[in-house]
Amino acid sequence: MTGKDLPALNIADLQPLLRRREVSPREVIDVLRARIQDVDGEIDAYLSLDFEAAAKEAEKANVDLPLGGVPIAIKDIISVAGEPCTCASKILHGYRAPYDATVIRKLRAAGAIPFGKTNMDEFAMGSSTENSAMKLTRNPWDLSRVPGGSSGGSAAAVAADEAFGGLGTDTGGSIRQPAALSGVVGLKPTYGRVSRFGVVAFASSLDQVGPLTKTVRDSALIMNAIAGHDPQETTSLNEPVPDYTAGLGRDLRGVRLGLAKEYMIEGTNPQVKAAIDAAVKHLNSLGAEIVDVSLPHTDYATAVYYILATAEASANLARFDGVRYGYRAENPKDLLDHYGRTREEGFGPEVKRRIILGTYVLSSGYYDAYYLRAQKVRELIRQDFAKAFEKVDALISPTSPTPAFKLGERSADPLQMYLADIFTSPANLAGICGISVPCGFAEVDGLRLPIGLQLLGKALDEARILQIAHAYEQSTDWHKARPPIAAAIHKA
Amino acid sequence: MAKTSDLDVAYIARLARLNLTDAETELFQKQLGDVLRYAEKLREVDVSHMEAAAHAVPIFNVFREDAPRDWFTAEQALSNAPHQANGLFIVTKVVE
Numbered sequence: 001m002t003g004k005d006l007p008a009l010n011i012a013d014l015q016p017l018l019r020r021r022e023v024s025p026r027e028v029i030d031v032l033r034a035r036i037q038d039v040d041g042e043i044d045a046y047l048s049l050d051f052e053a054a055a056k057e058a059e060k061a062n063v064d065l066p067l068g069g070v071p072i073a074i075k076d077i078i079s080v081a082g083e084p085c086t087c088a089s090k091i092l093h094g095y096r097a098p099y100d101a102t103v104i105r106k107l108r109a110a111g112a113i114p115f116g117k118t119n120m121d122e123f124a125m126g127s128s129t130e131n132s133a134m135k136l137t138r139n140p141w142d143l144s145r146v147p148g149g150s151s152g153g154s155a156a157a158v159a160a161d162e163a164f165g166g167l168g169t170d171t172g173g174s175i176r177q178p179a180a181l182s183g184v185v186g187l188k189p190t191y192g193r194v195s196r197f198g199v200v201a202f203a204s205s206l207d208q209v210g211p212l213t214k215t216v217r218d219s220a221l222i223m224n225a226i227a228g229h230d231p232q233e234t235t236s237l238n239e240p241v242p243d244y245t246a247g248l249g250r251d252l253r254g255v256r257l258g259l260a261k262e263y264m265i266e267g268t269n270p271q272v273k274a275a276i277d278a279a280v281k282h283l284n285s286l287g288a289e290i291v292d293v294s295l296p297h298t299d300y301a302t303a304v305y306y307i308l309a310t311a312e313a314s315a316n317l318a319r320f321d322g323v324r325y326g327y328r329a330e331n332p333k334d335l336l337d338h339y340g341r342t343r344e345e346g347f348g349p350e351v352k353r354r355i356i357l358g359t360y361v362l363s364s365g366y367y368d369a370y371y372l373r374a375q376k377v378r379e380l381i382r383q384d385f386a387k388a389f390e391k392v393d394a395l396i397s398p399t400s401p402t403p404a405f406k407l408g409e410r411s412a413d414p415l416q417m418y419l420a421d422i423f424t425s426p427a428n429l430a431g432i433c434g435i436s437v438p439c440g441f442a443e444v445d446g447l448r449l450p451i452g453l454q455l456l457g458k459a460l461d462e463a464r465i466l467q468i469a470h471a472y473e474q475s476t477d478w479h480k481a482r483p484p485i486a487a488a489i490h491k492a
Numbered sequence: 493m494a495k496t497s498d499l500d501v502a503y504i505a506r507l508a509r510l511n512l513t514d515a516e517t518e519l520f521q522k523q524l525g526d527v528l529r530y531a532e533k534l535r536e537v538d539v540s541h542m543e544a545a546a547h548a549v550p551i552f553n554v555f556r557e558d559a560p561r562d563w564f565t566a567e568q569a570l571s572n573a574p575h576q577a578n579g580l581f582i583v584t585k586v587v588e
Contacts, residue, residue, distance in 0.1 A: 431548025
């Protein structure tokens, strides 16, 4: 391994080099910057990169800490003190975060170095990263396709070896779906497991922060650093944090995995279906017992999700009023003009669409019919999962019904884009945890497009789904495959 | 559930303090009409015995000790303000 090839490493393989002083944290930052300069012109994963700050951190990094000297890419919705935090929105152009989010404070305490803010759908609203007001991010496996979203920048950066690992946020699948489409590992923790303090709120009853990584072990390493109670946040769970790496390597004997018949939907790409069927057989051959289960309210999840998420978003985004921070329209003639034009000029089309929908479902005369009813159906969806988890340890499904789609292919039809969340948003509604791990490829137009296997676990059972995902990953070669843009720095 | 033709995007936009162009209003009227028609399937579900769930985790009334601590200075709080003067946010005139 030469210095130039360092970005090909995962976190667990980089750490011994740092600890044996074979490479310094400063060299890692230098090499990573060079790698980003080489390839990010094609991928466009990053919105901003503060090399000076990262280099300074690297000089004093303690490599013996759990993530000592490891740079981590951060979705641009998470506050890093002194850095931009734009949410890929014009309304936050020029904004600089005055403090570190709790997850950043925890990453730093574990020795990690936040390096680079990554692209996303504006305010995390989208499944393709095309709703960024800044730039389009491209899928490293096929530059004509989307990386998924909304954490598409972090997913693409990790896939293209422009980051050793990254943080994203997941409100309806925004970590797991881009992980699947970009061929990396993405974990959405249990609601309340990871603090959102300092993370710009989209839908407060659904949002969670989690890692995007090259391997399941790396996911566990980042979770060890970021999970835990935060007195700054009222929804933070005050529960002990296990060592998420402890169960890795355990076999699958006695593990029961559920297949929900409601997840066998028409419209799932045949190559995705074949890959999941093969993964189920493989997990079975590793000793896991496969059990049929039912999640009868699955068909309602997307409707519930879009009512609740837009309602919460319309309330959360009311704070963007052009007074305390962010964009402000020039020369307003009165206060209504000030608000109306600031928000018209500052927000992009998808954000506006969702503010309108969310305001409508909360408005007088419609609240009971939409918002209240959706909250009740949400509880039914949660109960479906609770019943399923009486019979099984985890549920298996595709992460996304299709592999990565073409840039522009779905942007004209919001409903089609919303249906991309069909397998992921139920976990947010139920507050449970989920992980996407690479499980094969679809061959499309002569190119390989990654497919993700989703494992859902009950609340606070991250260690279990990490263990199962790790057993699957380590007995397959999917995670070793690299996109064409990364092949040059990988030795066969 | 109300009929989706009730959606008046122009009216809702005023409630949301969000100006829209005529083209946006027309486009959203159609697109959100589709989304609301899709959402009508929730009418099939019997929710008569259900309690509404605000979120999936049953924790309520979380308090912390009401103790002073270091936080932003006025300067930090104003650091991102689009208009400011004399340590204050400048707002658009509200009263005549």
